Amino acid sequence: MKYVIGTRGSKLALAQTNWVKQKLEKAYPLDTFEIAVIKTKGDRIQDIALDKMKDKGLFVKEIEQQLLDKRIDFAIHSLKDMPSEIPEGLCFCHAWECEDARDALILREATSFEKLKKNACIGTGSKRRAFQLQKLRPDIQCVGIRGNVDTRLQKMEIEQLDGIIMAAAGFSRLGLQDRISYIFSPEEMVPACGQGILAIECRKKDSALISKINALSDKKAMLRWEMERGFLKAMEGSCHVPIGAYLEDKNDHISFHCVYGNEDGTNLKQLHLEGSHQEKQGLLKQAVHNMKEHGKVYLVGGGPGRSDLLTLKGKALLEKADCILYDRLLENDMLLFAKEDCELIYVGKQAGNHAMKQEEINELLVKKAHQYACVVRLKGGDPYVFGRGGEEALYLKKQGIAFEVVPGVSSALAGLAYAGIPITHRGVAGGFHVVSAHDKKDALADIDFLSIAKSKDTCVFMMGLSKLNEIVDRLLACGKDAFTPIAVISHATWTSQKTVYGTLKDIKEKLIMTPLDSPALIVVGNVVSLHEELSFVEKQMLYGCRILYPRPHTTSSMTYKLKEKGAAVTELSTGQIHYFTKRLSALDYKNYNVLVCTSKHSAWALFQSLKENKQDIRALGNMKIYCVGSATAKIFEEHLIQVEVPEVFCADALSLFLKQKLKKEDSVLFLSGNMYSEHLYSVLLQGSALHHVIVYENEVCSVDEDICIKDYDMLVFTCSSAVKACAKLLKQEEVPVIISIGEATTKTLKEAGITNIYTAPYSTFDGCIEKIEEVWRKQKDVL
Numbered sequence: 001m002k003y004v005i006g007t008r009g010s011k012l013a014l015a016q017t018n019w020v021k022q023k024l025e026k027a028y029p030l031d032t033f034e035i036a037v038i039k040t041k042g043d044r045i046q047d048i049a050l051d052k053m054k055d056k057g058l059f060v061k062e063i064e065q066q067l068l069d070k071r072i073d074f075a076i077h078s079l080k081d082m083p084s085e086i087p088e089g090l091c092f093c094h095a096w097e098c099e100d101a102r103d104a105l106i107l108r109e110a111t112s113f114e115k116l117k118k119n120a121c122i123g124t125g126s127k128r129r130a131f132q133l134q135k136l137r138p139d140i141q142c143v144g145i146r147g148n149v150d151t152r153l154q155k156m157e158i159e160q161l162d163g164i165i166m167a168a169a170g171f172s173r174l175g176l177q178d179r180i181s182y183i184f185s186p187e188e189m190v191p192a193c194g195q196g197i198l199a200i201e202c203r204k205k206d207s208a209l210i211s212k213i214n215a216l217s218d219k220k221a222m223l224r225w226e227m228e229r230g231f232l233k234a235m236e237g238s239c240h241v242p243i244g245a246y247l248e249d250k251n252d253h254i255s256f257h258c259v260y261g262n263e264d265g266t267n268l269k270q271l272h273l274e275g276s277h278q279e280k281q282g283l284l285k286q287a288v289h290n291m292k293e294h295g296k297v298y299l300v301g302g303g304p305g306r307s308d309l310l311t312l313k314g315k316a317l318l319e320k321a322d323c324i325l326y327d328r329l330l331e332n333d334m335l336l337f338a339k340e341d342c343e344l345i346y347v348g349k350q351a352g353n354h355a356m357k358q359e360e361i362n363e364l365l366v367k368k369a370h371q372y373a374c375v376v377r378l379k380g381g382d383p384y385v386f387g388r389g390g391e392e393a394l395y396l397k398k399q400g401i402a403f404e405v406v407p408g409v410s411s412a413l414a415g416l417a418y419a420g421i422p423i424t425h426r427g428v429a430g431g432f433h434v435v436s437a438h439d440k441k442d443a444l445a446d447i448d449f450l451s452i453a454k455s456k457d458t459c460v461f462m463m464g465l466s467k468l469n470e471i472v473d474r475l476l477a478c479g480k481d482a483f484t485p486i487a488v489i490s491h492a493t494w495t496s497q498k499t500v501y502g503t504l505k506d507i508k509e510k511l512i513m514t515p516l517d518s519p520a521l522i523v524v525g526n527v528v529s530l531h532e533e534l535s536f537v538e539k540q541m542l543y544g545c546r547i548l549y550p551r552p553h554t555t556s557s558m559t560y561k562l563k564e565k566g567a568a569v570t571e572l573s574t575g576q577i578h579y580f581t582k583r584l585s586a587l588d589y590k591n592y593n594v595l596v597c598t599s600k601h602s603a604w605a606l607f608q609s610l611k612e613n614k615q616d617i618r619a620l621g622n623m624k625i626y627c628v629g630s631a632t633a634k635i636f637e638e639h640l641i642q643v644e645v646p647e648v649f650c651a652d653a654l655s656l657f658l659k660q661k662l663k664k665e666d667s668v669l670f671l672s673g674n675m676y677s678e679h680l681y682s683v684l685l686q687g688s689a690l691h692h693v694i695v696y697e698n699e700v701c702s703v704d705e706d707i708c709i710k711d712y713d714m715l716v717f718t719c720s721s722a723v724k725a726c727a728k729l730l731k732q733e734e735v736p737v738i739i740s741i742g743e744a745t746t747k748t749l750k751e752a753g754i755t756n757i758y759t760a761p762y763s764t765f766d767g768c769i770e771k772i773e774e775v776w777r778k779q780k781d782v783l
Contacts, residue, residue, distance in 0.1 A: 002032045003209065006063045006072035009037040010148040015173045016198055017076045023096070028212060036072050038063045060201075064090060067203060074209065075201045079194030079225065080167070084233040086201070093200040093210055094217030095225045099169035101196035101246055103129060103189045106171075107163040107181040108156055116140075120162035123155065128242040129165045131265035132189045149174060169196035190244040190259040190270060193228040193237070197221055220249045223277075227284055231258055234288040242268060245287075256283050260291040295322070295373040297365050297396055299383040301408015302327070304415055304493040307334040308560075313406050314378075322372035325364065327380045328519075333559070333571075334378070343372075358388055362395040369401045380519075382408045386436050386462050410434075412460045415492025415521045419499045420535030421528055423458050429527045431457040437464025437471065437522070444470050453478035458525035465490075465520040468511065472504050475524065480504060485528035490516035495568035497537055501528065540566025545776050548712040550574045550722040552698050558718070558765035562772070572707070574725035575700040577601055583693050584609035584671075592669040592691065594662065595625045596684060598654070602671040603627070603635040605695035617641060623669070626661070628654050630764055652743065655680045662686055671695050675721060677744075700725045710734035713779065716768060717741065720748040730754055737775055741768050 003024075007017040014035070021033045040062045059081045066072045068089060079095075086092070110116045116137075123145035124130050130142035143161065145152055149170055156164050168183055202210050228245040237243035241263055248255040253276055261268035269291055273283045298317050303309040310318075318324065318337035326335065328348030335344060345364070347356045356364070361377075368375045383389025383405055396403040412434045416423050423432045433452060439445045444467050452459050453475055461471055468488065476482060482505040490498045502510045504524070537543060543566035549559060552575035562569050584606065589595075597603045610619060617639055625643040627633045636643045646657035655677065662668070667689040670681070674697040684690050698721050705728050709715060717723050718741040723730075730752050738754055740746040742763030749757050758775050760767035 001030075002034070003073040004071070005033060005035050006038050006066055006075040007035060007077075008040060008059060008063070012149055012170045012174060013076070013078075016078070019173070020076050020096070020198065020200065023216060024212070027216060031212075036066075038066060038072075064201065067201060070203075073202075073206070074213070077199040077201060079197040079199040079229070080192040082194070082199050084229070084237065089204055090201055091204045091210070093202055093213040095197050095221035096200070096216055097218040098198070098221045098224065099172050099196040100183075101191045101224070102168050102186065103165055103184045103191055103195075104168040104171060104180045105163055105165055105182040105184065106153070106156070106179050108161060110162065111181070113182040116162060121160075123152065123159070123161045123164040124166075126165070126192070126242075127240075127261075127263075127265065128192060128244045128259065129189065131242045131261060131268050132244075132259060132270075133165065134265070135268060135270075136188055149176070153179070167191070167195050186246045186248065186255075186257040187272065190257045191246045193232040193243065193245045194225060195244075195246070197225060223247060223249055223254070223280070227254075227256060227280060230284050231287060234284070235260055235291060253277070254280060254283070256287060258287050258291060292373055294370045294401060295368075295375055296402040296404065297369050297375045297377060298404050298406055299377045299379065299389045299392060300406040301382040301387070301410075302334060302378050302380055303409040304411040304418075305334075305380060305491075306493050307337070309409055309414060309493060310334060311406065311408060314408065317374070317376050317406065318378070320374050321376040322374050323368045324376045324378055325361065325368070326378040343368075358391065362392055365392060365396060366399045366401055369396075379408070381410045381412070385410045385412065385434070411492050411519075411521060412462060415489050416460070416523055418493045418497060418537050419487060419489045419523075420531035420533070420537075421487060421523055422530060422534065423460070423527065425527050425530060428530070429456060429458045429525050431455075432525075433457055433459045435459070435461055437461040437467045444474075447474075449474040449478045452524075453480040456526070458523065458527050461522040461524070463519065464522045465516065465518045468522060469508060471522060472507060476504055480524075484524060485526060487523045487528045487531065488516055488520055489523065490518070490520045492519075492521055495563050495566065499531075499538075501531060537566065541773055542567035542776055544568075545714065545772070546570075546712045547714050547716055547772070548572060548707070548709060549716045550703065550726050551718060552577060552700070552721055552725075556718075556765065558716075558768060561765065561769055565769070565773070567772075570712070572703055572726075573701070574703055574722045575698055578697045578699055579605050579608065580695055580697070581605050581609040581612060583695060585613055587669070587691075587693075589620050589623065589669070592667045593623055594666045594668045595620070595623045596627075596654075596658070596668060596670045596680075597625070597632050597636075598628050598670075598672045598676055598680070600631045600635055601673060601696045603632050606671060607635070607639060609695075624661075626654065626658060652677070652679060655683045659683050659686075667691075669693070673698050703729065705729065708732070709736060712736050714739055714772060714775065716772065717745050717749065718765070718768065720745050723748045723752060727752060737779075739768055739772055739775065741765075 005017055005021060007013045017035055024033055040059045060077055063075045064087055067075055068087065105113055119139050119141060121141045121143055122133060123143050125144055125146050133140055133142060145155055145164060152164050152166065168180060171177055171180055200213055224247045227247040231245040232243065235243055242259060242261040242265060245258040253274055256273045259270045271287055271290055273287055275283045300314045300317055315337055321338060321342055323343040324338055325345045325347050338344065347361050365377060377392060379387045379389060381387060393403055413423055424430060435447055436445050464471060483503045486504055486507045487499055487501045488511060498516055500510050500514050500516060542562060545567045547562060547567050547569045549569055550572040559569050559571060610616060625636060627643045627645050629645060633643045633645050646653040668684050670684050670690060670692045672694060674694050700721050703725055707729060709729055709732055714737045716739045723745060735756065738749060738757045740749055740757055740759045742760060746757055746759045758771050760771045
């Protein structure tokens, strides 16, 4: 087989490529290899400093294009010249044995670095080298220099430079080691990421060629590649900033050096970490964390509190955040957008009970900005509408911390809409006032009640429930009509929203009859009377239904669907799912012709394992796949795989289904959790071979026993493990209606002594919701 190798045309590039060519020729004598020289933009433009050129990949773009065009078969680069991202369709092969990574000083006259004269002039085209050199010797003057090894040596003589700094690896590969005057240790000068390592770049589809090249790889070089390039990518490094990393493998441990700074070198950080080989990812993460400048704080408006009313940018920042400081005026499911390792800090305030003073919050924001790259201050409503966001922004500005404000939908607008009240309406109210009902001393705020009383505009009093009587009295005293409509909205937009409508004359009495909790909005104006026609929340099918939903992992689609129908859902964590995807790594799926998955978790584990092992659906071959229900089937369908499911979604139905489908000669792969149907297992044994792999575990944890379940209208159970976790709760004196997803869960409930059970008509979330609606409709009819 003939292979064409692409490379630049410098002596060093050709020396590197010839070295690769000779190793390949020795390893694969039946193949032939020839070299194609390609000129790059970086080779053509020699009069502009690298950091002044905006293009990435100055020395590789043309070569990569020829690789994509199939004019060459693979390319040889210096890894340190490669951008952190390469074009789609290309990949790097494994690294081979590398040269000395350190930087070398070549002197024109002086015999050593120590004897270099004061104010010496040193040539280098690298900010990383220049800034580190000046840290060692502030007196040294650095001048820009470009070109290959020969060109730079000539420039040193012609321009009478005292010396130049270049990679020791280049001099070694060219046999010019005797020209080196001094080699900087990593403690003195951290090398460029990947310096001394060759990057062999191929097309992803050329698997045979990649295998040949990878067979000659070196483990220590691969470790250096992983750590140093990992640092470069995480720091989003380029030639515009000084950045370097070097990993020393000392057999019994590793030593990681890194450097990073800003463009002008005024803030240059060097770091040296040591640890075991097993701690390498931790070292890399720590290095990136320590090197990054202080993070940015985002003042994010959480809107009226519902996660589905959060802005798209707000959601994206919650998903990205390293730390979230959040308020009280938010539903907890909004925090589920946060990644697993995000630090969550509650700083909420309510009347007479402040988790943290505002001054402490300000200081904490600065502290966390120095600790994390992305800090989110999640505030109810809009940060600048009675949210003290302006104070926080000014404090951050004073402390030199970058910040950004992400507006939110104010509850002054959204809360009214959810109560069926338009804040303005043609012919009724042409404007509106939004005021805070209390001042910083928690007394009634200094409000111009006379102007409000005379105006036809809508007036919204924020945080005013405790001041309602005073507000009503002052409005009446200023001449406001006693029959002016007024509404008090508690927990506006939440599934627990309650609203009391009345007039200035009778609202006090109505609130005594129907007390409300804060946070609450007070709305005064004729637009309130429109609620009878425009109200929609109270008309939702499950409005007012309080549901306790014990479940063993994160928020489900059923919770969302129930809330959309108006139910107030409280999720109760009963456990955690742990996946064991590595148990599938050694499997050869060709050995099986039947695959059985009992839940969406086993399906997820399967596809995650394929991804981890760089496989795709072709690895599953022509297996017949059987699933317990539609949720599991959906995961396969998303990967364009058709599966068979029984008409009834439960393990017993699947057992009966498979009893008719399986043949004695079938070889079955059974993927399940740690809790599975023994009956199903016995049915699967009828094949010639059964391989059972437990790919996840449902770890049951104890639940809060202080929860009073009589405060709920219904309990919903979608698995037996949740029932077992709630065993003590179910022994309370007053147990509400129980909704069960299927017969298996119902059986577990009956074993626990529960009788007031309604089983879903089919074992899916939609089946549960259908039964919940049916039961709630009957309860409302009784009421």
